[in-house]
Amino acid sequence: MLFDAHTHLNFEKYTDEERMTLAQEIESSELGYIIDVADCVRGAEQALKDAEDYEWCWAAVGIHPDHASVYTDADIEEIRRLAAHPRAVAIGEIGLDFYYGTDDREEQQELLRKQIRLANELRMPIMIHTRDANQLTMDILIEEGAFSEERKSWFPGRPAPGMMSSAAYASDMKVPGEYPDRISGVRLVPDARVQMHCYSGSPEQAEEYVRLGATISLGGPVTFKNGKKAAETVRRIPIEFLLSETDAPYMAPEPLRGRPNKPHYVEHVVRRMAMIKGISYAEAARILTENGKRFFSIGSEQQ
Numbered sequence: 001m002l003f004d005a006h007t008h009l010n011f012e013k014y015t016d017e018e019r020m021t022l023a024q025e026i027e028s029s030e031l032g033y034i035i036d037v038a039d040c041v042r043g044a045e046q047a048l049k050d051a052e053d054y055e056w057c058w059a060a061v062g063i064h065p066d067h068a069s070v071y072t073d074a075d076i077e078e079i080r081r082l083a084a085h086p087r088a089v090a091i092g093e094i095g096l097d098f099y100y101g102t103d104d105r106e107e108q109q110e111l112l113r114k115q116i117r118l119a120n121e122l123r124m125p126i127m128i129h130t131r132d133a134n135q136l137t138m139d140i141l142i143e144e145g146a147f148s149e150e151r152k153s154w155f156p157g158r159p160a161p162g163m164m165s166s167a168a169y170a171s172d173m174k175v176p177g178e179y180p181d182r183i184s185g186v187r188l189v190p191d192a193r194v195q196m197h198c199y200s201g202s203p204e205q206a207e208e209y210v211r212l213g214a215t216i217s218l219g220g221p222v223t224f225k226n227g228k229k230a231a232e233t234v235r236r237i238p239i240e241f242l243l244s245e246t247d248a249p250y251m252a253p254e255p256l257r258g259r260p261n262k263p264h265y266v267e268h269v270v271r272r273m274a275m276i277k278g279i280s281y282a283e284a285a286r287i288l289t290e291n292g293k294r295f296f297s298i299g300s301e302q303q
């Protein structure tokens with residue numbers, strides 16, 4: 001079974017028929033779960049509709065930084081209302097994108113801060129998009145309490161490095177706050193439930209994020225020939241702190257690069273991650289699915 005931790009089934013250019021065809025393709029694939037991510041109020045409404053229609057679909061609701069100069073406070077209130085839906089499992093995607101232009105950077109920061117506060121108020125996972133704004137994103141997350149001890153206390157811990165895989169892959173990463181779970185004997189570390197979606201920063205900063213309590217999520221670029229940084233990030237970060245995603249319809253993985261991406265193409269991302277980690281595809285698929293279910297509190301015991 002596979003988990004796509006960031007995808008856009010709600011994509012506004014899909015017709016209802018295209019969305020249904022895609023759903024059928026997903027149902028005949030190995031994909032067991034998707035997080036259908038909104039970029040605006042319309043997207044959030046469609047994502048929740050998808051999540052009502054399909055049992056393998058859950059929604060993330062939020063306003064993307066692209067909308068920073070047009071959103072209103074009424075939109076934030078609408079996101080707050082939609083986030084109460086039982087199929088809404090995260091606030092996202094939210095963040096900073098300084099790739100295009102520079103004129104709305106203040107508004108982007110304000111929008112991000114408001115939505116981190118919303119996620120804290122609602123005690124929900126946070127899904128972060130960041131592009132050409134790595135350090136500022138981290139600074140704002142810290143300032144707004146996304147990695148606070150209080151926030152970490154709301155969520156169960158996650159398995160410590162080396163707890164989930166039998167393979168002896170190299171990782172000498174130190175994660176603070178490790179403690180034994182008295183019930184199961186599994187060693188757990190605090191989890192702030194902050195997903196760094198399609199992570200594109202340095203491997204060193206990825207380690208810093210994980211130490212703070214974040215989770216690193218990777219998609220198509222890890223399969224690209226020029227995706228060395230993403231591959232090095234996968235190598236360095238223990239698999240316990242990774243998620244698999246597609247960001248479909250964008251960022252199709254190799255060997256499908258250049259085509260419209262689809263959620264079940266996450267298979268290629270997971271195959272590449274397994275190769276880098278030196279574990280089997282089946283084991284990587286199992287662990288990354290468990291990670292996704294735990295991160296979003298979905299499946300088995302929790303729903």
Ligand SMILES: [Zn+2]
Pocket residue numbers: 006007008037093247
């Ligand atoms: Zn996205």
